[in-house]
Amino acid sequence: MALFGQSALTAREKADLAFRLAVVTPFQLPLNVIRCLIIAKSRCIPLLPYATTGVMRTILQVLQPRQVQALVPSCIDVYTSWIPAKQKALPALGLRLDTESVPGSPDASLFWIGNRHTAKKFVLHFHGGAFYVPLQAGHLEWCLQAYVQACNTSPSPGESDVAVAVLDYSLAPAHVYPTPLIQAINALQHLLTIPNCTPSTLMIGGDSAGGTLAAQLLGHLLHPYPHPTTAPIALSEPLAGAFLVSPWLSGSTAGGSFDTNAYIDVVTADIMAGVTQLNFSAATPWPAERAAGNGWALPLDVEAKWLDGLERVVGSVYVTAGEQEVLRDQAVEYVKRARERAPGVEVRLDLFADQAHDFLPGEAQAGEGGPAMTGMKEWARGVFGPRDGLAGGK
DSSP states (O other): OOTTOSSOOOHHHHHHHHHIIIIIHHHHHHHHHHHHHHHHHHTTOOSHHHHHHHHHHHHHHHSOHHHHHHHSOOHHHHHHHHHHHHHHHOGGGOOOOOEEEETTEEEEEEEEESOTTTOSEEEEEEOOSTTTSOOOHHHHHHHIIIIIITTOOOOSTTOOSEEEEEEEOOOTTTSOTTHHHHHHHHHHHHHTTSTTOOGGGEEEEEETHHHHHHHHHHHHHHSOOOOTTOOOOOOSSOBSEEEEESOOOOSOOOSTHHHHTTTTSSSOHHHHHHHHHHHSOTTSSHHHHHHTTOOSSOGGGSOGGGGTTGGGTBSEEEEEEETTSTTHHHHHHHHHHHHHHOTTSEEEEEEETTOOTTOHHHHHHHTOOOHHHHHHHHHHHHHHSOOTTTTOOO
């Protein structure tokens, strides 16, 4: 991959990137890694994942969004490299490159995993990354393992019961709220026109900012977002499910898990304040929406009644977080509100004791049957199969 291949940096941005890599990173990286390891040791949790956490934390602290985009492959590059590798490794799955533009949002695309023409169940997936980091291979591995493979009962090679549409939404700083939400709305509208795809055969969800986008989309189903390029989606029945992995649901960074996990997690209060300002600044509709009590962007920043009627739009909600992450309390609060305001929804919360922010894609990429992947597979099988005992979890 060529340096600066994914984002056309100016000469000044290139010089600034070189300074950050050569001068700032050598100081910040060991500080973060050592601090994460010391805290992990004091909490008697595995050390190795927290060396990686320290590295990722440094990247988010040191590099600007466009600089990150210059150093990593684009979403389409990740997908078009990953599919051929999987075709070779798992030929019986019959995976193939299958992309399409989202009707109504031509700048957004859907990357398909599994055969959408024969599938009986569907997943609309939103990748995380603070709305500026592109899709990672771990997201694709997660979709393959947890949905296409784990939920497949078809005896025929090359066919699967489940097809996953991964939304390649437009990234900040070039595109900020509400652009990803509008693209997600149009993607959902499109999926519901596919043969065999009905609300009861479809789940939506994502991780981190992808979890934000899933919550935003649920908000649109409850309270149609007023935009000229979108329309209300009248569901004939609730969606099968929604999953929010380490979701970012509030602009608040005060107290609680932001304090207790300030020096061990991938993200910090400062990082979250920065990405909130990037994506939901005063130049976006969000401040006026929040003042009016509309929680499309960050649903925990408005009154709990925002979730009233959730049972009309989704049957099961699965929320996960790490005990060691700063966003833990937001996940817990969302579950509390959902259970109080929509008792008809099956809501499951899993908090993973040894994990920080968004470990699921890493588990998938490593091919590990870790707790986050195990929980996701269990929940997905329950949603796409018999529904007894689905409301487990904490």
